[in-house]
Amino acid sequence: xxxxxxxxxxxxxxxxxxxxxxxxxxxxDFCCLQETKMDRGQAELDLEGALEFWNSAEKKGxxxxxxxxxxxxxxxxxxxxxxxxxxxxxxxxxEYDNFYLVCCYTPNSQDGLKRLDxxxxxxxxxxxxxxxxxxxxPVICCGDLNVAHREIDLKNPKTNRMNAGFTDQEREKMTAxxxxxxxxxxxxxxxxxxxxxxxxxxxxxxxxxNAGWRIDYFLVSDRLRERIRRADILTxxxxxxxxxxxxxxxx
Numbered sequence: 001x002x003x004x005x006x007x008x009x010x011x012x013x014x015x016x017x018x019x020x021x022x023x024x025x026x027x028x029d030f031c032c033l034q035e036t037k038m039d040r041g042q043a044e045l046d047l048e049g050a051l052e053f054w055n056s057a058e059k060k061g062x063x064x065x066x067x068x069x070x071x072x073x074x075x076x077x078x079x080x081x082x083x084x085x086x087x088x089x090x091x092x093x094x095e096y097d098n099f100y101l102v103c104c105y106t107p108n109s110q111d112g113l114k115r116l117d118x119x120x121x122x123x124x125x126x127x128x129x130x131x132x133x134x135x136x137x138p139v140i141c142c143g144d145l146n147v148a149h150r151e152i153d154l155k156n157p158k159t160n161r162m163n164a165g166f167t168d169q170e171r172e173k174m175t176a177x178x179x180x181x182x183x184x185x186x187x188x189x190x191x192x193x194x195x196x197x198x199x200x201x202x203x204x205x206x207x208x209x210n211a212g213w214r215i216d217y218f219l220v221s222d223r224l225r226e227r228i229r230r231a232d233i234l235t236x237x238x239x240x241x242x243x244x245x246x247x248x249x250x251x
Contacts (some may be wrong), residue, residue: 001025001251005103005142005216007034007199007242011066012043017239020046024192026246034105034144036064036089050233055079057089064089065103065143071096080129084123087244093133099224100133109164116167119146123173131180138221140249141182144199144242145217149174149184152194153214165215177219185218185231185247198233199242207241218247227251 004026010012011033023031031050040054050068057063057079073094073226079086094101104126109116133139147170151157160166178184190196197212206212218231230248237243 001029001249003030003032003140003142003218003247003249004028004244005034005218005247006034006244007100007105007143007144007216007240009035009111009175009240009242012038014093014239015043015045019239022237022239022244023047024069028246029069029201030094030101031068032092032101032103032142033066033068034064036066037061038064039064053092053094055089055092057105058087062088063105065092065105067094067101067103068096072152073101080125082125084181085125089197091126099137102139102140102141102143104141104145106146107145108146109167109170111164112145113164113167114160116164116169120169120173120206123170123177127177127180130177130182131236132234134181134221138224139182139219140224140247141219142217142245144215144245145174146215147171147174148213148215149178152192155195155197155211155213168244181222182219183222183225183228185225185228186214186233188225189231196233196235198235198245216242216245218245220247222251224249 039056055065075095077093079098090105091197092103109119120202148154197214198216200212211249227250
């Protein structure tokens, strides 16, 4: 099965930059989007008969997630059942016979780390949520997790230390999540790959200079990792300040 995750930074804008051509070309079993910045029905989508599942933020034009798939789930839930986290459209979970698929857009700690305390609270609750799902059946979790886990995961680790997305605290939370029974699929197949990123600032010609960060992930329950057949970052795909990430699993 082919899974794609992409922070589109506004789906309506991405639609004008080739999203539908990309979708038709890849034909994913599951396409998980973050930062859709819209409600369902605000744009015309030709998704070749795919089902659409949306979780939009209460604040218009902000955040939001969506999953497009031809595969009918057993159940769908939005959020993690915690009121403090469930107003910004950041989480969709689809249940299937032999796995859960979780699409996540993790809160950014923001400039000056003014949202770091909330971010760390989210991290603890999200880890508990995934671990609870994992007790029932394996989990495939994807999305913009807003953290570069290791120094190898961004261009300039020294100058970015303690900036949002590369604080010691956020990196420790990712370590804790992986230690709770989950595998970073890209690093599983490409443990030493350098210079491969999924997000670039719009400033300072960052993408042109490949001064990026790897903050978009596919995590899988450890018991699925031997089924990973491909884990790639599609750096050549434009249309957003992020590029899509891809996972192929034998399920």
